[in-house]
Amino acid sequence: MTAEDSHHGADIAARVERRWATVAVIIIVMMAVLAAFAGIHRATMPQPRVETTDPSRLHLSGEFVESNLGSVLEANGAVTVRAIGQQYSFTPACIVVPSDTPITLRATSADVVHGILIQGTNVNTMLVPGYISEQLMRFTRTGDYLMPCQEFCSFGHEGMWGKVRVIDKAEFANRAKAGGRLSCVGQ
Numbered sequence: 001m002t003a004e005d006s007h008h009g010a011d012i013a014a015r016v017e018r019r020w021a022t023v024a025v026i027i028i029v030m031m032a033v034l035a036a037f038a039g040i041h042r043a044t045m046p047q048p049r050v051e052t053t054d055p056s057r058l059h060l061s062g063e064f065v066e067s068n069l070g071s072v073l074e075a076n077g078a079v080t081v082r083a084i085g086q087q088y089s090f091t092p093a094c095i096v097v098p099s100d101t102p103i104t105l106r107a108t109s110a111d112v113v114h115g116i117l118i119q120g121t122n123v124n125t126m127l128v129p130g131y132i133s134e135q136l137m138r139f140t141r142t143g144d145y146l147m148p149c150q151e152f153c154s155f156g157h158e159g160m161w162g163k164v165r166v167i168d169k170a171e172f173a174n175r176a177k178a179g180g181r182l183s184c185v186g187q
Contacts (some may be wrong), residue, residue, distance in 0.1 A: 006144065050109070050131065051080060051131060052130055052131055052132070054130070055110050055111065058108065063082060063106070064085055066091075067181070069083060069091055069092055071095060071172075071181060071182040072181055072185050073172070078095055078102045079098060079101055079172075080104045082106050082107070083106075084108060084109070084110055085108075085115075085153075086109065086114075087112065088160040090147065095164045095183060098168070098173070099139050099140060099167070100184060101138065103137045103139070103167055104137075105125070107127050107135075108127055108130075108131065108132050112159070113153065114160070115127065115149055116133075117147065117150040118146075118147050118164055119174070121139070124150065139165065139166040143165075145163065145165075145166065147161065
């Protein structure tokens with residue numbers, strides 16, 4: 001092999017390396033642009049369905065009137081839970097739901113931003129005054145789950161705790177036959 005052949009081989013190797021480096025940089029730039037677009041697009045797009053409510057009238061009329069709070073068994077077998085967060089408690093303070101059942105949590109705030117976090121689950125949603133938050137959930141095992149407010153809502157926030165009591169599906173259905181909204185009161 002002559003010096004000219006080895007120089008020619010080095011030139012080819014350098015060109016190939018530059019091409020692959022260019023391809024790698026283009027791929028990285030494209031991925032960064034796609035990630036930025038997806039992040040900006042999702043951050044600037046409104047929720048598909050935004051529901052509002054008047055926080056000054058929550059307990060007086062509409063979906064979140066006192067007698068409508070708690071759990072109810074729907075005709076299709078699903079469960080809907082309605083709750084309100086207000087400084088420094090949840091109403092109801094203890095929610096009863098069945099295991100192995102689709103559950104829709106519909107909640108709002110009466111005063112400031114609160115959050116519902118059900119420990120040991122992936123349920124985590126914000127309650128914003130004037131807006132209704134909807135969270136789908138399902139529990140596979142019975143027991144009590146703590147539900148602290150996870151958004152700082154002023155002094156007293158640390159004492160804002162609720163509870164979710166998951167009971168057997170048959171027991172829930174039996175209790176629901178009596179009608180009305182279910183909660184832990186009287187248990």
